[in-house]
Amino acid sequence: MIQDIFPHIYHNEYHSHAPKDNDIILVFDGNEVLLKTDDKTMFSFAEIKEQVESETAEYRYLFEIDETAFYYLRNADVTTIQGVSRYSKNIFRTYEPRYLAFAGITAFQLYQWYESHIFCGKCGHTLVPDQKERALYCTHCGEIIYPTICPAVIIGVIDKKKDRILFTKYADRDYKKYALVAGFAEIGETLEDTVRREVKEEVGLSVKNIRYYKNQPWSFTGTLLVGFFAELDGEADITLEEDELKEATWFERKNMPPTENDISLTAEMMEAFRAGKETI
Ligand SMILES: [Zn+2]
Numbered sequence: 001m002i003q004d005i006f007p008h009i010y011h012n013e014y015h016s017h018a019p020k021d022n023d024i025i026l027v028f029d030g031n032e033v034l035l036k037t038d039d040k041t042m043f044s045f046a047e048i049k050e051q052v053e054s055e056t057a058e059y060r061y062l063f064e065i066d067e068t069a070f071y072y073l074r075n076a077d078v079t080t081i082q083g084v085s086r087y088s089k090n091i092f093r094t095y096e097p098r099y100l101a102f103a104g105i106t107a108f109q110l111y112q113w114y115e116s117h118i119f120c121g122k123c124g125h126t127l128v129p130d131q132k133e134r135a136l137y138c139t140h141c142g143e144i145i146y147p148t149i150c151p152a153v154i155i156g157v158i159d160k161k162k163d164r165i166l167f168t169k170y171a172d173r174d175y176k177k178y179a180l181v182a183g184f185a186e187i188g189e190t191l192e193d194t195v196r197r198e199v200k201e202e203v204g205l206s207v208k209n210i211r212y213y214k215n216q217p218w219s220f221t222g223t224l225l226v227g228f229f230a231e232l233d234g235e236a237d238i239t240l241e242e243d244e245l246k247e248a249t250w251f252e253r254k255n256m257p258p259t260e261n262d263i264s265l266t267a268e269m270m271e272a273f274r275a276g277k278e279t280i
Pocket residue numbers: 120121122123124125138139140141142143
């Protein structure tokens with residue numbers, strides 16, 4: 001999965017400090033990332049600092065991988081940077097090397113969070129980064145805002161009697177491949193409640209024997225995905241929630257279509273079922 005970057009090590013401890021020449025500076029603009037045109041690599045601090053106005057540019061600390069710190073560039077005119085091309089954040093679905101794909105999309109999620117929390121929601125004053133932890137702080141009213149992470153479940157619904165699993169396709173999303181039933185946790189429910197509710201809402205089925213599989217930070221959608229397998233309870237006839245899904249199809253274990261990537265928990269769960277490694 002995308003977060004599996006061994007032998008590299010992701011350090012999420014908050015060690016904010018000024019960048020060194022070899023550190024990496026991510027440059028984002030809206031929903032796009034700016035990478036070097038010739039080889040799509042990211043900028044080092046040494047490369048970028050020559051090209052932006054040093055009086056205003058801010059390098060906001062994000063995290064470290066191994067000995068390298070990662071930052072994103074703020075308050076700079078990115079149109080003056082030479083030799084760059086713009087890419088969708090989805091470039092990080094296939095970016096090489098893989099540990100930098102994880103770094104890039106994780107940086108993007110943090111960048112989006114910081115840039116959508118400029119002002120205090122309580123009193124309207126400008127927020128500043130906290131010095132000790134990854135949070136934003138209001139010097140006027142004392143409010144502390146932590147990064148927003150949205151938990152969501154992915155569910156491998158299994159019909160044990162017929163040895164098959166339920167695949168879905170979304171109705172209106174960029175992602176056109178097969179997925180599994182999934183949805184966000186709501187306030188006031190456990191993740192098992194979320195599993196039961198989402199399966200009922202999206203395909204009209206009941207499930208039992210809900211068992212945790214694995215989880216994954218999925219910064220493409222700002223979520224923490226939690227994977228479960230669950231057993232069909234009762235009838236297998238599907239009632240599709242057409243606003244959300246355009247297809248839901250049972251596939252026997254022996255006749256499952258190939259998975260499309262090896263970065264997502266969804267794909268890993270599909271392959272786990274194919275290999276007989278489901279948790280129920
Ligand atoms: Zn405030």
